[in-house]
Amino acid sequence: MTHTISALVKNSPGVLHRMAAEFDKYLINIKSISAGETENPNISRMVIRAEASSEEIEKITEDMTGMDFVIQIDDMERKEFVDRELVLIKVARNKDNITQLMQIFEVFRAGVVGMGQLTITVELSGDRERVEGLIQMLEPFGIKGMCRTGMIALKRGDEQDRP
CATH class of the missing domain: 3.30.70.1150 (ACT-like. Chain A, domain 2)
Known part of the structure; x- marks a missing residue:
């Protein structure tokens, strides 16, 4: 199933790499990834589309939530965004x-x-x-x-x- 993950993260070096590495850890291919500053230049939004089971995405988002640079993370359903x-x-x-x-x-x-x-x-x-x-x-x-x-x-x- 395709999941869309939205993450608000601190705008700092290495964040994109560390987020992508989390998917690599679970051997999940990222279909698309976009990142850019929000209305606050200290915060970036990353939108990641990946094909994985709900259980795998739940594990990844749980791991990401514990990262020191992650402010908020959501696995969004299509109707929500x-x-x-x-x-x-x-x-x-x-x-x-x-x-x-x-x-x-x-x-x-x-x-x-x-x-x-x-x-x-x-x-x-x-x-x-x-x-x-x-x-x-x-x-x-x-x-x-x-x-x-x-x-x-x-x-x-x-x-x-x-x-």
Whole structure:
């Protein structure tokens, strides 16, 4: 099962490495990991997506809670959070397919950020399903390059994220 873990941590060197090492300890592959400062420059939020059993995630989050740099950690259920991912996709273009590509970009509200003689590059921000949908639509045209940020997420609702 895919789990989304949100962790508020002290913004200091080595934190990302130590958090990732915890997954290595349990031989769990991280599907995506994103980290960045919050509204407080001394605190970072890490969002980690991993495929593991609930028991494994419970053990990992319990271990992480005991780390001196961890402020708060949550294993969030899909309905509990809003998520986004950014993707840049470079796709093959020619005079015969440019109109079709532009229609696809419009449907997905993807923005053109670069154009060469043989390729066109677009960006899209959205949830994982929307990003995956655009990728599937562009595959038949020939994806020449792609870069994804990984998921970022915040809990839904009005409550404050940290204690």
